[in-house]
Amino acid sequence: MSGLEGIKKITELNLKDKRVFIRVDFNVPIENGKIVDDFRIRAALPTIKYALEQEAKVIIASHMGRPKTDEDKKNMSLEAVAERLRELLECDVIFVHEPEGNAPKGLFPALKRNQLLLLENLRFSEGEESNAHEMASQLASYTDIYINDAFGASHRAHASIVGLPSIVKDKGIGFLIEKEITMLDRVLYKTESPFLAVLGGSKVSDKIGMIENMLSRIDTFLIGGAMAYTFLSAKNTPIGNSRVETAKLSLAKELIERIHGRDKKLLLPIDHVIVQDLKPGAEHKTTTNEIIPEGWMAVDIGPKTRQLYANEILRAATLFWNGPMGVYEMKPFDQGTMAIANAFAETNGTSIIGGGDSAAAIKAAGLEDKMDHISTGGGASLEYLEGSKLPGLEVLRQGKAKS
Numbered sequence: 001m002s003g004l005e006g007i008k009k010i011t012e013l014n015l016k017d018k019r020v021f022i023r024v025d026f027n028v029p030i031e032n033g034k035i036v037d038d039f040r041i042r043a044a045l046p047t048i049k050y051a052l053e054q055e056a057k058v059i060i061a062s063h064m065g066r067p068k069t070d071e072d073k074k075n076m077s078l079e080a081v082a083e084r085l086r087e088l089l090e091c092d093v094i095f096v097h098e099p100e101g102n103a104p105k106g107l108f109p110a111l112k113r114n115q116l117l118l119l120e121n122l123r124f125s126e127g128e129e130s131n132a133h134e135m136a137s138q139l140a141s142y143t144d145i146y147i148n149d150a151f152g153a154s155h156r157a158h159a160s161i162v163g164l165p166s167i168v169k170d171k172g173i174g175f176l177i178e179k180e181i182t183m184l185d186r187v188l189y190k191t192e193s194p195f196l197a198v199l200g201g202s203k204v205s206d207k208i209g210m211i212e213n214m215l216s217r218i219d220t221f222l223i224g225g226a227m228a229y230t231f232l233s234a235k236n237t238p239i240g241n242s243r244v245e246t247a248k249l250s251l252a253k254e255l256i257e258r259i260h261g262r263d264k265k266l267l268l269p270i271d272h273v274i275v276q277d278l279k280p281g282a283e284h285k286t287t288t289n290e291i292i293p294e295g296w297m298a299v300d301i302g303p304k305t306r307q308l309y310a311n312e313i314l315r316a317a318t319l320f321w322n323g324p325m326g327v328y329e330m331k332p333f334d335q336g337t338m339a340i341a342n343a344f345a346e347t348n349g350t351s352i353i354g355g356g357d358s359a360a361a362i363k364a365a366g367l368e369d370k371m372d373h374i375s376t377g378g379g380a381s382l383e384y385l386e387g388s389k390l391p392g393l394e395v396l397r398q399g400k401a402k403s
Contacts, residue, residue, distance in 0.1 A: 003181040003384065006397040008172035010047060010147050015056035019108055021143040022047060022174065023160050025150035025376060026062035026081045035084050039363060040152070040376050045088060047149045047174030048116070052091070057108050058116040059142070060085075061099065061160055063123040063153065073124055082118050093118050100125050100135055105142040128159045136163030149174030151181075152355065152377030154392030155384075161392040171396050176376065181393070183352055183373040184384050187320050191217055192350070196316035198309070198340055200225030201323030201357065204248045204255075209386030210322075211255060220265040220316070222309045224301050224325035224336060228269050231256065232290060240274070240292035267312065271302030273326065273333060280330060300326030301336035310343035319347060322354030322382060328361055337361045345370035354381045 024044040029036040051058045065076040082095040092115040096103050099119040107117060122128045127135030136159045146168040148154065153161055154177070165171045187195075197218045199207050204227045211221070223231055229242040234252035245252075259266045271289060274296040275282045286302045287293075301309070313319060321344060325336035338361065344351045345367045353359050353371055356378025362368055375381040384390060 003185055003393065004173070004178065007393065008396070009178055010050060010172055010174050013145055013147075013170055013172055015051055015054035015145060018056055018144040018170075019142055020051050020056040020058050020145045020147060021139065021164065021168075022051060022058060022060050022147045023150045023153075023164075024048075024060055024062045024174075024176075025152040026060075026078060027064050027152065028081065030064075030075070030080055033080055035080050037360070037363065038084055038088075039359070039368075039374075041081065041084055041088065043176050043376050044149050044174070047147065047176060048089065050175070051147070052089075052113070052116065055113060056145075057111045059096075059104055059108075059119065060116060061119040061122055061139075062150065063128065063158075063160075064121045065123070067121065067123055073121075076121055076123075078118060078121050085118060089116075091115060096120060100127070100138045108142060122158075122160050125159075129156075131157050131159045131163045133163060135159040136167055139164045140167040143168050144170065146171040147174050148172075148392050148396060149176045150392070151177045151375070152380055154377070154390045155380045155388070157391040162395050165395045173393075173396065177393075179373065180375060180377070180381070181384070184375075184381060186350065187318065187352055187385065188214070188217070192317035194219040194316050195318040196220040196222065196312060196320075196349075198222045198224070198313070198319070198321040199323055200227065200325050200337075202226040202243065204230045204245050204252055206382065207322070208248075208251065208255075209388070210382050213387040214385060215258060215262060215264070218264065220267070220312055221259060222267050222312060224269060224305075224309075224340070225323050227323070228301075229292075229298060231266075231268055235268075238291050238293070239298070240294050241297040242292055243297070265312075267308065269298070269301045269305040270308060271304045272298035273300035273302055273336070274298050278327065278330075284332075298326075299330075300328075300333040301339075306336055306339035310339060313340070313343040314347055316347060317349045319344060319349050319351045320354060320385075321352075321358045322356065322378060324357045324361060328357065334361075334364075338365055341365045341367055354378055354385075 226243040328334040328337035353374040355375035
């Protein structure tokens with residue numbers, strides 16, 4: 001079984017002289033007008049280059065952030081992305097300020113082989129997030145072929161993700177989505193044992209679906225981050241002032257019982273880095289065991305836990321990681337997360353990073369080349385592993401386009 005069944009790949013479509021709309025995910029961090037991390041841009045380059053090589057007339061579109069105010073629009077423009085694309089592709093990127101206007105239609109006839117169009121942030125238009133038919137129709141008016149290469153946005157039923165391809169007859173996916181689904185399908189259907197999952201981040205609720213769907217496949221669960229304290233609390237382990245999802249305690253207890261009932265291994269932190277006040281430069285210390293004293297909160301896994309987890313990681317044949325082990329964005333509370341990153345780099349198993357903060361940690365450690373796959377979409381990868389259907393893929397499986 002494959003999540004790509006019934007979906008055409010870009011290589012199966014005749015792009016020559018066609019207006020090809022490529023939906024990408026260029027939702028990248030920008031500070032002071034400069035791109036901080038261009039990973040998502042570089043990940044989409046193979047698809048864009050292929051379309052240009054096939055002599056397509058290319059238009060690229062993406063969202064950025066969640067703009068609400070005029071100030072947001074100043075800070076979330078894709079102009080910086082246009083500049084970075086010019087550098088990476090070494091071609092002329094024509095920036096279109098009005099995605100819903102007629103400018104693209106007018107620009108296409110004169111577009112040369114070393115030129116492409118980039119639309120301004122799609123979320124500047126109200127119709128994008130509401131999946132407005134009017135916006136989808138306007139985009140379709142200058143689209144011959146639709147290509148989705150925005151994995152990180154494919155779990156959203158937005159106009160450029162669902163509305164547009166439901167209208168356009170010829171459609172498919174780019175190389176990025178093809179790789180994303182192929183690698184996640186390996187986790188779902190073709191895993192080699194032992195299969196280990198490292199799950200962190202703030203909420204148990206974010207990972208429930210994935211845990212339940214993959215309970216029969218995963219051999220070992222390593223839990224870190226704030227979600228670990230919910231699990232520890234469910235075991236009646238004192239967690240001090242650490243963050244806990246009180247409403248999910250009974251669910252965490254049930255998951256513990258189900259994991260053990262299937263003879264799976266569940267490891268929780270056996271020591272912690274703790275503080276009384278979470279702020280830069282805060283006084284911190286390490287517990288001697290899993291108990292967190294009153295008045296203190298855990299902000300990272302401790303050294304004994306790091307070693308315990310690293311040993312398990314090195315034994316695994318298939319590995320999946322989603323979520324940091326602590327407040328990794330605030331040093332020195334990044335050490336647990338970095339220890340996991342380094343262990344993943346040393347393993348001989350197939351390593352898949354589920355996007356989001358985990359991907360950021362891998363990149364911060366300079367270990368991208370050591371991973372088999374780093375997903376560009378944390379939320380999308382989790383939903384896919386939950387067994388949920390991604391709207392942006394499902395619409396591409398449909399037969400005839402709507403008239």
